Amino acid sequence: MHRHSLTWERQETDKARQRDYLTFALVRSGVCVTLQDANFDYHYIANLPTDWMSPGSDDPPTDLSIFGQELGKKLTEVKKAIFETGQKREFEWVDERGRTYHFLVELVFDRENGRQIFTTVNDLTDERRREKTLRTLLKEVSHRSKNLMAIIQSVASQTARYAPNLERFVESFHGRLQSLALAQDSIMETDWQGASLKDLLERQLNYFPLQVKKLVQFEGEDVLISPNATVHIGLALHELLSNAVNYGDFVRQNAKIKVCAKLQQVQSTTPTLTLTWVEPQTRTEKPSEQHKRFGSTILERVVPNAVSGKADYAFSEDCIRYSISFPSNA
Template identity: 40%
Template sequence: MSRKTTDETGRNWERPDQDTQKFRHHLVTALLRSGICLTLQDGRGRYVFIINLPDSWALPDGAEPRDAEIYGAELSGRLDLAKTRVCNSGNPERVHTEQADGRYFEFFIESYPDGFDVAILTTVTELTEERRREKVLKSLLREVSHRSKNLMAIIQSIASQTARSSGSLASFLPNFYGRLHSLSRSQDLITDSSWRGASFRTLAQQQGAKYFRDVAKAMRLSGDDPTLSPNETVHVGLALHELIVNALAASRLNGGAPHIELDCTVVEKAGIETASIQWREHRTPTDLEPHGEETEDAFGSAVLNRITPSALEGTARYGDVEGVISYDLTFPLHANR
């Protein structure tokens, strides 16, 4: 009669005539490759075998291994208490430890029946990479939560301020939707860059793409192309949106198109990289004629003169001299800090 080849779990099988010693050799090889450590102690706490001990610890030379000599006083004390509880209750326990070099390990301790005795089987697994990913994930979730709250605050401000500057729902909706679109395009760039931000030129082109068939023809970009932080991307994007919409509103009645020059220069001031953005919009005499239907947009003015420079810890100056609309925005760059 052949002996049973499948155990009670239904997941392990062995050939009746298999070479146990050969299988043990291959099992140890597999453990060494996996990085998992296995230890077995008898009922008196003496080690029967230790396989693949992590290099964070070392076995004593020429002496019978004991937890205190292997792991040190603090960790061995925690392990001894856990092993005692496992022997008494029969319930497995986990002990975690983080080494001085940042490596993180889990000791899974369980009782192991060995005839009339109860042995202790311990599986030691390194979880350093898993713990690192967990920390990164938690950090990203906190960042997403923080940015979501900031975005909600910006949207709320846009809605309330746009409403105050609008005489009717018909005038409110296009302004509000346009600003939300500007915000969403900036946010897309931030998300695509894994929250690092966006380049200035890409941001300008994105903001102009909604309104110009040929962005390069309507907006001549020159100068440097710094990487903007997420906060800089959002607020510079809002400022560019207001300038573009104002330019379109001024030029649409004469059937023309805005003539815009947009330059960015990065210089070092007091050891800090500082960006200076210059908007120059050349208007024709027809563009400059007053139109009774148009009213001043208080929120657009606030974005350009107060909200954006304040959010960027910078300064802004808006000018209208002899048909040239100018806007100069200067702020310290934070993207690479």
């Protein structure tokens, strides 16, 4: 048992005015407080949440009449136990509407009335909802981080496998990491919803010189794709751009590359998204196997498998054409 006092007060402070200000502060705080004597008779109730029944003027309030049968019975049992042990008790209660309340029940001492029961009730609903949302987000971040790390590990090992020397490995791996980072930026800015194709393409183009960006043209439907598709389609676009810059002649010819997106309903209930890359070329020779290697692996195997789609990578005398079709929600 203990007495409560202010942290500091002037000796000449008017007690009635002090009580008025403290009462005002209590009302503004939204915290519910109740005081009962040793017979469980209520002396006052402040800030009672609307979920419970406010006491009428005729009958004296009781735990059962205010809080209902289940919670009222629990509170009465807790208060009896406190009188026996002298130890404060606290618990949380979730009502039928899903609101969460924290109860703190303890003994206080009054010179005139002796031992009394002081109860404070805090509405923790918003706090618990924020905690739940945060836990969900942390799990999602953990899941996506593991997926991203697996992608990075795969890219690193495959890049090392096909790189002829350390310098080439560093250059290629840095570009692919940058592609993943740019895709993640798109995902973050949409609150993990994914990214639009046009925005994804523009972000990937930021890695390359301005003259390259001016020659790449987006056409068709600017579809919002999932986070998984954003990462992998972004990686495919990076590979196509890298190959075009390193081995193509579209810049020298001032010829435009067209990236087309088309959404169509096929047999399944989920629409199919087809993304097509058409890169003009005047050279007659095909890229060597050394040029294709891992870039081709990404475009023809890694990305299609990741988005449950199919891809076609073809070379002709006048253009390089890459097409990938996948479920729009992949």
